[in-house]
Amino acid sequence: MRILTAYVIGVIFGIGIxxxxxxxxxxxxxxxxxxxxxxxxxxxVMGGALLVTFFGYRLVLPRPAPVFDSAFQLPTGKLLDGKLIGGSIVFGIGWGIAGFCPGGALPALGTGVPEVFMFVAAVIAGIFTARVVSKRLS
Incomplete structure (x- = not known):
C-alpha cells in the first residue's frame, strides 16, 4: 500500500508539473x-505550492504519525553552512542554464527528448560527485 500511495502521489505531482x-x-x-x-x-505555480504546503503542514502535522510510517521524517538541521549555500547556488545555476528543475525533469522524461535524459544523468552524476567530495573532505 505504501508503494501504491507513493506512486499515486508521484503521478499527481507529475501531472501538476x-x-x-x-x-x-x-x-x-x-x-x-x-x-x-x-x-x-x-x-x-510557486505561490500555489507554498499555499498548499502552508496549509497542508498545519493539517497533517498535528497527527501523531503519518498513515504509512511510525513517525514524520522532517529535517532537524537549522544551520546555514557552506554545503547548504553552495548546493543552493549550484542548484540555481543548473536550473537557470538548463531550464529544468530536477522535480520538473523527471515527469519530462516521458517526452523522450534526449536533452531531458542528459539533464537527469547530469543530476545523478552531480549527486554522486557531491557524495564523493563530501566523504573526502570529512
Whole structure:
C-alpha cells in the first residue's frame, strides 16, 4: 500500500508539473529572462505550492504519525553552512542554464527528448560527485 500511495502521489505531482509548464524548459527560462521575454506565470505555480504546503503542514502535522510510517521524517538541521549555500547556488545555476528543475525533469522524461535524459544523468552524476567530495573532505 505504501508503494501504491507513493506512486499515486508521484503521478499527481507529475501531472501538476506538466500542466503548470515546469517541464517545459523554454517556459522556465522565460521566467528568468526579466529583460526579454519574461513569463511571470511560474510565480503563480510557486505561490500555489507554498499555499498548499502552508496549509497542508498545519493539517497533517498535528497527527501523531503519518498513515504509512511510525513517525514524520522532517529535517532537524537549522544551520546555514557552506554545503547548504553552495548546493543552493549550484542548484540555481543548473536550473537557470538548463531550464529544468530536477522535480520538473523527471515527469519530462516521458517526452523522450534526449536533452531531458542528459539533464537527469547530469543530476545523478552531480549527486554522486557531491557524495564523493563530501566523504573526502570529512
Amino acid at each position: 506538466s500542466i503548470s509548464g515546469m517541464a517545459n524548459p523554454a517556459k522556465v527560462l522565460n521566467f528568468f529572462d526579466v529583460a526579454g521575454t519574461w513569463d511571470p506565470s511560474l510565480i503563480f
